[in-house]
Amino acid sequence: MHMPEPDAAVIARRAEIATALRRIVPGDGVIVSAPERRAYESDGLTAYRQPPLVVVLPETVAQVSAVLRYCKAEGIKVVPRGAGTSLSGGALPLADGILLGMGKFNRILEIDYANRCVTVQPGVTNLGVTHAVEAAGFYYAPDPSSQIACTIGGNIAENSGGVHCLKYGLTTNNVLGLEMVLIDGEVIRLGGKHLDADCYDLIGVVTGSEGLLGVVTEVTLRILKKPSTARALLVGFPSVEDAGNCVAAIIAAGIIPGGMEMMDRPAIHAAEAFVHAGYPLDAEALLIVELDGPEAEVDHLIARVEGLARDNRAASLRISRNDDERLSFWAGRKAAFPAVGRISPDYYCMDGTIPRGRLAEVLVRIGELSRQHGLRVANVFHAGDGNLHPLILYDANKPGEIERAEAFGADILKLCVAVGGVLTGEHGVGVEKRDLMPAMFDEADLAQQQRLKCAFDPDGLLNPGKVFPTLHRCAELGRLHVHHGQVPHPDLPRF
Amino acid sequence: MTRFVPATIDELREAIAAALAAEEPVEIVAGGSKCGLGRPLQTPHTLDLSRLSGVREYQPSELVLTAGAATPLAEIDRLLAENGQMLAFEPPDWGALLGAGGARPTLGGVITCNLAGPRRVKAGAARDHFLGFRGVSGRGEVFKAGGKVVKNVTGYDLCKLLAGSYGTLAALEEVTVKVLPRPETVSTVMLGGIAPDAAVRLMAAALGSPLEVSGAAYLPKGYGPNVSPRGVVLRVEGPAPSVAFRREALRDHFAAAVSSIFDDDESAALWCALGEAAPVSQPAGRAVWRVSVAPSRGAEVAEAVAGALDADWFLDWGGGLVWLAIAEHGDAGATQIRAAIKGADGRGTGHASLIRGSVGLRRAVPVFEPQPAALAALSRRVKDGFDPRHILNPGRMVEGV
């Protein structure tokens, strides 16, 4: 993985740049010393590290605007950062770029129950939104496992999901309004408390744009009333096929569970050893199905799912009788990452999506790849929406293992694409999957995406080196190849 | 005047390349049902996508369907219904509203106009169900974006951009959408004799309850089964025991106001009619506006306009969608409506679209909400990135876009 060659001339100007930035962000909001900069050298993808040129921690929109205007004028690159939990290296700094930390934008600006929305600054954590409204019985639906730490700004940039997103949507389905600053310092507002866009749906493309289009400074999110009841089933299956068939049968029966998660044998064992949730250790696959809604509905659907599980050869089946028991079913799944972290010095989390019907076949293939690369793997799976998280176990201290883990991961993602799926379901492309983009998109697809980037950031200063495997100049991308006067295929039907 | 009727992606690319080479724009049509939407076009050529039709992949248990962009919606609805599924955003037809009776709405058409019916409040709009596409840009280049699975964040979400772009960025050849189970049962609780401001509060209470209300509208006087004063309708959908429970919960909660309850076909017919804007579609000569505002402001905006002009109106989306019918005098209410959206303090957000109007009116007033300069400039740059010579539906949304 190569980042764009750092510009030595810019690095040489560090002190001068810091001075200029201090004029915009006074006090301790500009960080230059090497040890302090090192605190920002990586995000959740810890295999990659790079201290930034300078760290800036603005507190106002005017400061963000002035910083970006300065960077644009001086041709300096900018990497926005929230909490730094990205698993794809989205917030990985650049040696010749400013790291723009949005952590001080941590205020809830407005709670509006009549319109069922909350307006927050982007540095507010995902869980912070729910905390602000839960006393009134509301919550913010997208719930990434990192929700105590990750920020709304990061969620917007990555279009983050969670275990509830089959029923309640990803971030993109829950954003009503944005304020963002463009690289030229211009502040634009998109949406508000109303639905749908007045012209192009720019909220829709900014969400999931991985910090490449602008810096988000304010967000209005939709909130929902908490369902009155939630109950879960914990079902063990003798094979992955059976579990997969059960998932398909549930969907085919017209049921969209609030959450539907699957774990394979290694993941079950790791989780059970860690939290003692009472998972069946003889199962090849474990399914957690949560139904939420009014009690009458939940009871009705629990009975139907139970029937479908038995029809699909469930070997063990428990139904939560109270909330404590429901949470205990989830405890192992929620702790799956740290649980795997206990049985291996390091692990590498993958994030492809596949058509669910191909699950059994894909897991068999991953097993073969595991033997081939000589590394163990445990699989957790957002079964409802086909989002697979293979956790590759490795030891960074053993020479060559990181490289093998990465090669194994790349093979898994290529497999996901080959069976009709995609490279990433919720963690983003970042630097991690950047060079795999051609497995899914051809040159023309990627060029068109970059033309959108050009409309926002013509000099490519925002988060360069992420998402796109090759950087083209906007002038080059804009060039048209037209064959004047030549009408191809005169036999084409024209009436 | 050429009418291109491509039957394959290659023919589509060649047609656009030919228009580009000649620098002569095309108007994109598929079923022809939405031609009256947007600013009137005067293009030398027509690009008729109707042959790019037919369902290509559909696996009900994957919740995904891929079809030619011009596949008639009716064909998709039929196929989905056979499998107990639906397009959850309730795409309206608007045939009667736009006087395009007989024209057939297509899947690509409802996506590029980002349509949605009353279930918008719970299930989202076309944008929220649009997973992937292949098409040809105004550069005459084939490209694709998104995928054929329900969860995907690989690359920019160009689907969102194309939804609601009215054919000004690319001609879609194939689209993939998310489909969802059709609810087993539906029931509607009607509350009669409610004043507008109370109606908005009542709908907010219902939508802010855990009862998963999937439709909340405020009807005009005399509209709908047994309402003569204005009334609120609330819809619940789902498995029978759940619907029965939630219907009773709504009945208990709003006890004094409940005027009637109706289920199944009668209920389905009402919500279909609301999606079609039936309460304001007659008489035919009037301009019809669709206004999106914060739900709590729906009644205020409607009454501000109706206080100044002779307007019929009703609210959907819990107050967040105001439908207005106004006689075609002057700007047919454009100024009043857009001032009402901004509100007394000038800080209100939202937008008004002229959905029905004569060609003259649609030429004279901004059909879509005018944007602040910086945002308009950005939208223009986005357009230029896809269609630099303005070959595709130029000016359909905004002059220069």
Ligand SMILES: Cc1cc2nc3c(=O)[nH]c(=O)nc-3n(C[C@H](O)[C@H](O)[C@H](O)COP(=O)(O)OP(=O)(O)OC[C@H]3O[C@@H](n4cnc5c(N)ncnc54)[C@H](O)[C@@H]3O)c2cc1C
């Ligand atoms: C243990 C663990 C579990 C996780 N579980 C999930 C999960 O279940 N689902 C899921 O989807 N993800 C998950 N993640 C991934 C990660 O938490 C999310 O991607 C999250 O949204 C990142 O938020 P952040 O604030 O940490 O952003 P960062 O990591 O700081 O940044 C992420 C991206 O956002 C950009 N960015 C940040 N703020 C802004 C802003 N204000 N304006 C513009 N761009 C900005 C950055 O440039 C970068 O590209 C998990 C991560 C960990 C470590």
